[in-house]
Amino acid sequence: MPDSDTLIAVKPEIAARARVDAARYRTMAEEAARDPEAFWRRELRRIAWMREPTRIKDADFTGDVRIRWFEDGVLNASVSCLDRHIEAGRGDQVAIIWEGDDPGTDAKVTYRELHERVCRLANALKALGVKKGDRVCIYLPMIVEAAVAMLACARIGAIHSVVFGGFSPDSLASRIQDSECSILITADEGRRGGRAVPLKANADEALATCPSIRHVVVVRHTGAPVPMRAGRDLWWHDLCAEAAPHCAPEPMGAEDPLFILYTSGSTGKPKGVLHTTGGYLVWASFTHEIVFDYRPGEIYWCTADVGWVTGHTYIVYGPLANGATTLMFEGVPSWPDSSRFWQVVDKHGVSIFYTAPTAIRALMREGEGPVRRTSRRSLRILGTVGEPINPEAWLWYYRVVGEERCPVVDTWWQTETGGILISPLPGATPLKPGSATLPLPGVKPAIVDGEGRILEGATEGNLVLLDSWPGQMRTVFGDHARFVQTYFSTFPGMYFTGDGARRDADGYYWITGRVDDVINVAGHRLGTAEIESALVAHPKVAEAAVVGMPHDIKGQGIYAYVTLKLGVEPSEALRQELVAWVRKEIGPIATPDAIQWAPGLPKTRSGKIMRRILRKIAANETGNLGDTSTLADPAVVADLVANRLSA
């Protein structure tokens, strides 16, 4: 077992030419803390403004909660990501490298070509009546059109809401309904690991309950025949062929919305996390540059899907704002075989590679062979995101993939934070395997106890942020009260992350995972309440309780306790039916790993399910269930323990 406090020094060859070395990090952190106005007044110039802001920051975490950055600034995000690179003479540089699911398929799109494609779609959307502030839903596979669609919305001031292509028709429908999108952009099919994903068919099913959608724009990707409803459904290529290749960017206030992205919380339906234009883009550009030590000319690859925030900030907005060449991969790490990631690295000369711990653990299980038979000489920086990384997986990534040459940046952040908040900087921060290390300049984390008291020094507790940063979410779309309630009521005056963390004697942060009822399955965030409501929607289910359980590859698996309706007998067939039901209701990412039949659930006398006990049973920590004396019926616990599944 590696010592989790192993310290890996900054590599002199990285530090020597790094964007930020140790001394610079200290200066930046110190200035951002002492005089944030001056710090951000300088940093905001990294993006293009139509009118440079004079007001920098206006944030209050108390009362109604107000978060505003660069408020009187005017800009258009697509200009920073496209026009200014062309104006600077880099129009012929590749903006996006697309690597298809099939190893033989790829494409390169220059900044000039991307600009034209964005403008054409922007004009097409305008012709369909889309105006500033309207919501457009994007339900696409990992193809260049996904980035084009996002930027085209930004171009005309429409708010995009990207829904991950793996979500079910029901999940898609509820997201469209919540933000009342007027247009849906999708494709005939997606392709992943040699299999087709029926996006248009899913969309058609979803739209049966989405009256706000006026038109569906369909990308022909695989060429599979799909029904097109006359008057409603339109082919992307027809619309764009007719549209003009220039489109003036809509002037946007810095606090005008850029996008909505739905994410799961501990209660209720997924929330529409709202990000605005100026602060988000500054944060995306700033963090992409300093965390990945990005420099012009480098090929950068983030393996996430654009359906998640990682894809928004670190495939599209951050890299394109910085004029990078960003790689978009349609496939999966294991297909055609588990060398695929490293083959793509060699094929395109990738120098910065950013992926999730779950992928690393899955590849680690296949042994070193699939890695060793590739060169990976171009790699310089490795990154991880999405969940805590265990030191073994960290060290394997560092030693086997990076051959001890590439620093590993373990980046902690959330959909809500817009971009990375806690992470090493490659040229500045000595590394500890398993630790996200230190806050970025301008980030003020703290650890508090259950009563919200700030704990000093080496300690463990709840991770909060004491002050705002430009990339912070501004509200929950359509429900500001829920925003205040979710993030600012547990510890008044502080932003509560929902994560637990430990801080060691060196001030390094170690994220220990969610402390609320959110589970993290293979880096995908799911609310236990969502899975429970999917289960109880089944006609044979009376009650359900869902908890996370430790899982070797996925980090956490889904463990469901199900009480059937009176007279319904448990069976293997019913178990399979419920698994299929949840997949259909939410999507394959919510597939339960274990379903235990529970004659009763452990509840307090007031009827609250004691999840603490259910978590322990699922984790097989039944020797220490804690105090069960407050349960209405302590006998149910013995039954659950006796019938626990070893999934």
Ligand code: WT7
């Ligand atoms: C939750 C946020 C941030 C983009 C991907 C996930 C967990 C994220 C780390 C990390 C430990 C991490 C946290 C967080 N998480 N990165 N480096 N170490 N945990 O975004 O779906 O909004 O999930 O992911 O629990 O709260 P998300």
